[in-house]
Amino acid sequence: MSSPSSLVDWDLAGRTARRLLRPGPATTREEAAAVVRELHEAAALAVSHVEGLTGLHPVPGGPEPTVAVVDRPGWVDANAAGMSALITPLAAALQEKQGRQSGRLATAVGSRVTGAQAGGLLAFISSRVLGQYEVFGTDGRLLLVAPNIVETERRLGVDPSDFRLWVCLHEVTHQLQFTAVPWLKPYLEAQMGEFIEATDLTPDLLRERLGDVVRSLSDAVRGTPTADDDAPQGLMALVSDPAQRAVLDRVTAVMSLVEGHAEFVMDGVGPDVVPSVVTLRKRFNQRRKGRGPIDRVLRRLLGLEQKMQQYADGRHFVSGVVAQVGMTGFNTVWTGPETLPLKEELTAPEQWVQRVLGVSPAVHA
Template sequence: MSSASSMVDWDLAGRTARRLVGPGPQTTREEAAAVVRELHEAAATAIAHVEGLTGLRPVPGGPVPEVAVVDRPGWVDANTAGMAALLDPLVDALAEKQGHRPGAIATAIGSRATGVQAGAVLSFLSSRVLGQYEVFGTGGRLLLVAPNIVDAERRLGVDPSDFRLWVCLHEVTHQLQFTGVPWLQGHLESLIAEFVEATDLDADVLRDRLRDVVRSLGDAVRGGEAVDDEPQGLMALVSDPAQRAVLDRVTAVMSLVEGHAEYVMDGVGPDVVPSVRTLRKRFAQRRKGRGPVDRVLRRLLGLEQKMKQYADGRFFVGGVVDLVGMEGFNRVWSGPEALPRIEELTDPARWVDRVIGRPAIPA
């Protein structure tokens, strides 16, 4: 998985994470098999509900996404592959742009140290993530992390069947975003390429800064607080205004897709998920807690305000649907120029005026 020039030894990261990962909640073999079966059924059921609410449909003739119910080590394996696919080409492009590569010894030592740190973070996150749609790496798979879903439903004290379908509604929305909007993945990849083009960091400097970021994440997992002179997450890698402009565009896209999924999982209503209001209330209380995951995300992004933009995505989707209906909102998928700008996330009417070109009126 790791190349000779990789800044992170992803093989070592994966081995470290699998060695550290917790076993998950206690279940019998029969209970575990029933959970896996119900999650597959819930994912299949969710498709019709998401299509009906959003109007999104997979592109005819496209690949049929795989649904994989995995344990924590399975999630680790998928994400080491995905992170390698995303980050290694970035470093290679920077090295090519700078016209030099670091020495083999320096690379080996640095990548192993960073690999151990990345593995510790992956191990921790593997016990928290409920599901995800893989965009990079193997791509095209919907992952549902069974032990984490069971653990969350027990801790929240909610109806298991409702919770499992509710989680699947969120992840299937992401699946339909990328299978129904074929240009979306390519657009994200082009933004990453644009970010590289705007980057003037030497690959060695980037490696050192990324190592600091990963160390900072490890401190966050253990409960440490940021200090004034500590590297501020991924924002520490971004100093050029052109880079920050690209980062804002990436943030706006990710806020849109996350906010859209949040809107859908609540929008199906109690006819589909009878306890949806209880689920949202208890899940919101869970998110309020400034626990380790919150610390990791705030540290990773460098600015706590960036976390707010995911809530802004939910506000944006709801605001646009209120103004012009779901059909009007779906103009957002018509092309990259229709994606919201970062300032429009908190001003849906501004997006309506720009993209639809008529006064915002109640749908």
């Protein structure tokens, strides 16, 4: 349940999203059961391939990794709960920092408005996400969204078994990153704390700004023209303080690293593991460009275009470092916060190699 101090009524968000969900692809009961079974098998199979390629292994005594194959409503429920676990403490911390409480009636009304708006966003994203590793809100769980995987493999015209394993390789890499590098989650939580400490926004003003971003999404859906220069850049539109921007730069660097690492792994296993991997990559990259003008606008407003840049920058960084110092040298990145890449090093991996490993890039004659 959402508390009175919540920025967003996540219960209402979940209910709203469920009402707006698009139906998934048509499958028989037997076909659906077979997909669920194969995804569980693919996730289990991916573990050995990911560990073998990366050289990472879960730390002993850590949380037991779990996999859940869900439908779109299941993804909505998981993410409404996860976002509540993430954002509700943020609202409480902001109120404590400001030293005052918002009026209960104003807060309740405001949280319901943003809850309804957030429900629309959850519904939109729920038909596109293929899988995710839940960093916050649980002890770590890998979600695979079966109808979206089936719908995507049909649209791309690719081998279903190859595609399902390929997706699992990506998501299992995220699972391994957080189970093999136990300081990574606390580091991200600490960054959130620094973000709150740097902000001078009240919860009411943050809710108002969040509403502005969401309303711009509604304009995009209705086709209301918006100049590119005026289009909000997802959640970045909520942040103007330099100290907060510095925190977001650090978080962006981390998320680019983990996304790029997963991209490197899912292709790095090669055709011996996923025979059609080259075809999968080519067709999947086309999918990421969006299916139409409204879809592309929504991606930009949601900050998903920034997500695509994270994939590209992170992949460039990982492949660049591995090419220079091998996977063992690259794995130094997981030593601690001080060995994480700086944002500017994502596109200049040789600078990270020089700073962290003290190795100058080779000069070719």
